[in-house]
Amino acid sequence: MHKNIIMFDMDGTLLDLAYDDFIWNEQLPIRYAELHACSLERSKEILYDFYQAHSHTLEWYSSRFWTAKVGVDMLAMQLEYKDQVTLRPQAIELLEYLKNNGYHIWLTTNADCAGLDFKLAHTGLAKYFEVIVSSESIGYAKERVEFWQTLQQQHAFNPEDCYFIDDTEKVLNGAKAFGIGHLYSIAQPSSAKPTRQTCNYPMLHQLTDLIPVLEQFEDTQKYA
Numbered sequence: 118m119h120k121n122i123i124m125f126d127m128d129g130t131l132l133d134l135a136y137d138d139f140i141w142n143e144q145l146p147i148r149y150a151e152l153h154a155c156s157l158e159r160s161k162e163i164l165y166d167f168y169q170a171h172s173h174t175l176e177w178y179s180s181r182f183w184t185a186k187v188g189v190d191m192l193a194m195q196l197e198y199k200d201q202v203t204l205r206p207q208a209i210e211l212l213e214y215l216k217n218n219g220y221h222i223w224l225t226t227n228a229d230c231a232g233l234d235f236k237l238a239h240t241g242l243a244k245y246f247e248v249i250v251s252s253e254s255i256g257y258a259k260e261r262v263e264f265w266q267t268l269q270q271q272h273a274f275n276p277e278d279c280y281f282i283d284d285t286e287k288v289l290n291g292a293k294a295f296g297i298g299h300l301y302s303i304a305q306p307s308s309a310k311p312t313r314q315t316c317n318y319p320m321l322h323q324l325t326d327l328i329p330v331l332e333q334f335e336d337t338q339k340y341a
């Protein structure tokens with residue numbers, strides 16, 4: 118029987134977003150304040166304005182862009198704390214289930230290529246995926262329909278049959294505009310923050326909540 122493609126986001130979906138929050142919202146403000154001899158409060162204000170100006174763009178996800186912008190080597194800083202990169206609960210359990218049941222598992226991330234590489238190396242996740250793509254190599258952030266169009270040109274797939282799980286609503290909006298058929302969000306992307314209350318997409322409270330969804334879909338196909 119034909120099995121669907123299950124596409125995953127990385128940070129905040131398979132990996133705990135607490136790491137990225139720690140790097141960008143805690144460590145960078147400290148380093149920036151040291152480097153530019155300003156107060157931590159002022160550093161946070163400046164960085165907040167930078168973040169607002171660049172969020173959801175390809176630059177936002179580029180450690181090279183931020184290194185040039187803030188004067189702190191962001192890749193080196195991420196590597197310095199790489200031991201804090203952690204899988205979300207049930208990530209391996211879900212990936213094992215999908216692999217054992219013949220699903221096609223893809224990873225589509227906005228992490229830049231260098232960030233993707235060290236996180237995959239640290240977590241050992243690479244072995245699960247048939248396709249691994251960084252938006253840096255596509256040339257558009259996942260929020261943009263062009264990301265999905267380019268991905269489809271490079272790796273043919275039928276959007277309607279795809280499941281896509283991502284913790285960022287704007288990314289899900291882009292995927293929806295392109296026509297991805299089954300979209301899911303994440304209830305608690307960061308273990309250090311509370312569960313989100315609302316989202317315009319169905320939320321997975323545990324990653325393994327996807328398993329009964331897939332089983333139910335298979336049943337409907339069987340008797341269709």
Ligand SMILES: [Mg+2]
Nearest residue numbers: 126128129284
């Ligand atoms: Mg994410």
